[in-house]
Amino acid sequence: MHLSEITHPNQLHGLSIRQLQQIARQIRDKHLQTVAATGGHLGPGLGVVELTLGLYQTLDLDCDKVIWDVGHQAYPHKLITGRYDNFHTLRQKDGIAGYLKRGESKFDHFGAGHASTSISAALGMALARDIKGEKFKVVAIIGDGALTGGMALECINHAGHLPKTNLLVVLNDNEMSISPNVGAIPRYLNKMRLSPPVQFIKDNFEEQVKQIPFVGESLSPELERIKEGMKRLAVPKVGAVFEELGFTYMGPVDGHNLEELIATFEQAHKMTGPVLVHVATTKGKGYEIAENDQVGYHAQNPFNVATGKAIPSNKPKPPAYAKVFAHTLVKLAEQNPKIIGITAAMATGTGLDKLQAKLPDQYIDVGIAEQHAVTMSAGLAAEGIRPVVAIYSTFLQRAFDQIIHDVCIQNLPVFFCMDRAGIVGADGPTHQGMYDIAYLRCIPNIVVMAPKDEAELQRMVVTGINHTSGPIAMRTPRGNGYGVPLMEEGWEPVEIGKGEILRNGDDVLLVGYGTMVYPAMQVAEILNEHGIQATVINARFVKPLDTELILPLAKKIGRVVTLEEGCLMGGFGSAVAEALLDADIVVRVKRIGVPDVLVDHAEPNESKASLGLTSPQMAETVMQAFFSKQPSSVV
Numbered sequence: 001m002h003l004s005e006i007t008h009p010n011q012l013h014g015l016s017i018r019q020l021q022q023i024a025r026q027i028r029d030k031h032l033q034t035v036a037a038t039g040g041h042l043g044p045g046l047g048v049v050e051l052t053l054g055l056y057q058t059l060d061l062d063c064d065k066v067i068w069d070v071g072h073q074a075y076p077h078k079l080i081t082g083r084y085d086n087f088h089t090l091r092q093k094d095g096i097a098g099y100l101k102r103g104e105s106k107f108d109h110f111g112a113g114h115a116s117t118s119i120s121a122a123l124g125m126a127l128a129r130d131i132k133g134e135k136f137k138v139v140a141i142i143g144d145g146a147l148t149g150g151m152a153l154e155c156i157n158h159a160g161h162l163p164k165t166n167l168l169v170v171l172n173d174n175e176m177s178i179s180p181n182v183g184a185i186p187r188y189l190n191k192m193r194l195s196p197p198v199q200f201i202k203d204n205f206e207e208q209v210k211q212i213p214f215v216g217e218s219l220s221p222e223l224e225r226i227k228e229g230m231k232r233l234a235v236p237k238v239g240a241v242f243e244e245l246g247f248t249y250m251g252p253v254d255g256h257n258l259e260e261l262i263a264t265f266e267q268a269h270k271m272t273g274p275v276l277v278h279v280a281t282t283k284g285k286g287y288e289i290a291e292n293d294q295v296g297y298h299a300q301n302p303f304n305v306a307t308g309k310a311i312p313s314n315k316p317k318p319p320a321y322a323k324v325f326a327h328t329l330v331k332l333a334e335q336n337p338k339i340i341g342i343t344a345a346m347a348t349g350t351g352l353d354k355l356q357a358k359l360p361d362q363y364i365d366v367g368i369a370e371q372h373a374v375t376m377s378a379g380l381a382a383e384g385i386r387p388v389v390a391i392y393s394t395f396l397q398r399a400f401d402q403i404i405h406d407v408c409i410q411n412l413p414v415f416f417c418m419d420r421a422g423i424v425g426a427d428g429p430t431h432q433g434m435y436d437i438a439y440l441r442c443i444p445n446i447v448v449m450a451p452k453d454e455a456e457l458q459r460m461v462v463t464g465i466n467h468t469s470g471p472i473a474m475r476t477p478r479g480n481g482y483g484v485p486l487m488e489e490g491w492e493p494v495e496i497g498k499g500e501i502l503r504n505g506d507d508v509l510l511v512g513y514g515t516m517v518y519p520a521m522q523v524a525e526i527l528n529e530h531g532i533q534a535t536v537i538n539a540r541f542v543k544p545l546d547t548e549l550i551l552p553l554a555k556k557i558g559r560v561v562t563l564e565e566g567c568l569m570g571g572f573g574s575a576v577a578e579a580l581l582d583a584d585i586v587v588r589v590k591r592i593g594v595p596d597v598l599v600d601h602a603e604p605n606e607s608k609a610s611l612g613l614t615s616p617q618m619a620e621t622v623m624q625a626f627f628s629k630q631p632s633s634v635v
């Protein structure tokens, strides 16, 4: 059977190991060719091909439920659940999503994107099953990185207390998060992977049994079961933590050995209560370039399969915001040992790997633990350290209470640097940085700001580190800056609460925030072509808003447009409208931003066009709102 003929995972039932190995080869090839063409997550999925096939052969996916943690590794799952034919649309507008999505397939039992949710979701389904008196199996598949997330441990604590609730947790242990995994849990897992008793049993057991006179050969069919039993004898040393927490621990299992995987899962399904099968895999398995650079091939832009090199873009790009941020942070940290950069398992994405390389003593990776990162930073700040918490806008959502409870109520100087704020593109609705303006500006004591470009970013980093005594947050977008001239050092801080006028005009006031400032200037140019003159303000701060600058101009001009790359509900435009209301200034206000919708995966510019956020579209919006121009087709 060829992979392309599989539209239902139950078609794996009855296939021989050889047939499964053949399908595994086809999955790897399809996975590699597709990601090389579209970009996406490579290493994670290549590492779970046998795990997926082995597990699914032991399940009945007409009733059993599988919940993948994060879901970035679930491309093999997608390929055997009816999405082979349109897999080439991966992560493209209206195409296959990069994570599981309940609306995309009946086999996507639970969506994700953010880590550490799978066991909780699976336990919920298992409890529902038992309440309804149904009998399906529920399996959570979680990576060793995701296991460092608090939610996963909260659920292990809960599930381990439910000896009658059947739940299988498959731990996909490849010793990697995006970067090498960190913390005591991965260290413990590694000890289990390498534990002498298990190693001995794996390496010598079969040979030893076969040499037993008379019975040796006849035991072969039972070997797997006996071996598993022997390993369980070793369990007091191996898997003790999970056993003590109420789970039956099995493993570690070779995650690329189909026979071992199938035998183990079949054993696991016979057990009652919570069971954890520890599977040892290699991230990027089967593509040597990815195996040798597991960090670099966690995710990739389109690349050449033969060389592994990214497909060169036709024009050189300005530096990424993350790179500029990291350079500035390192420069400031070199002058002040109290500056500590903190990441939650996103060293490469935030650029903090540069700080780690240059000043390792001023760098902390807490694992996938955003809540812990924030409250730990509050502790650091309470003792006079300057913590710089670099967490993506979307992942910082995890720590909303910690920001209030541990940082802002205590008015501690923690600097939140939120990369990937705004529309991120292919990662889709779970990763869009839509809500940070709204979720931060409502908290007392915090300063909230956004640079108009990468040069202002450098100035704001200085402000955030050296010119505040309380909580402060800065948002920056995914991707590259505008290529504006950058200073190597000596950056002038921006004054808190102060915006700037970039252009004057009497017909309409355009107030831009962050990544919408340059577009606001483009809108002004388009309006100018229609004889409409705009004043453009770079607000710089949503909290405190520069009311001294904005309100008198609003009153004088009488027409106000706010522009933001974030949710309109409670966002920057709401802040300006509230300030006008509070000042009893009655003017017409048009807020431009992301309406109350989820923004699906697509190229950022495609998403902006869908949302009416391109500069021509925004100019049209302004003309329709204030200058009663008849709607025309916007090119």
Ligand SMILES: Cc1ncc(C[n+]2csc(CCOP(=O)(O)OP(=O)(O)O)c2C)c(N)n1
Binding pocket: 044, 070, 072, 073, 113, 114, 115, 142, 143, 144, 145, 146, 147, 172, 174, 176, 177, 178, 283, 298, 344, 345, 346, 368, 370, 395, 398
């Ligand atoms: C809450 C949260 N923080 C950070 C991320 C970014 N992220 C995506 S995958 C990943 C590493 C996951 O490691 P693991 O679970 O071991 O899966 P692997 O990539 O090794 O297969 C991280 C940190 C995320 N998805 N969710």
Ligand SMILES: CC(=O)[C@@H](O)[C@H](O)COP(=O)(O)O
Binding pocket: 070, 072, 113, 178, 299, 349, 420, 424, 427, 478
């Ligand atoms: C799966 C996950 O959450 C990360 O790998 C994320 O996709 C990284 O996003 P960036 O590519 O924007 O760093």
Ligand SMILES: [Mg+2]
Binding pocket: 143, 144, 145, 146, 172, 173, 174, 175, 176, 177
């Ligand atoms: Mg991992």
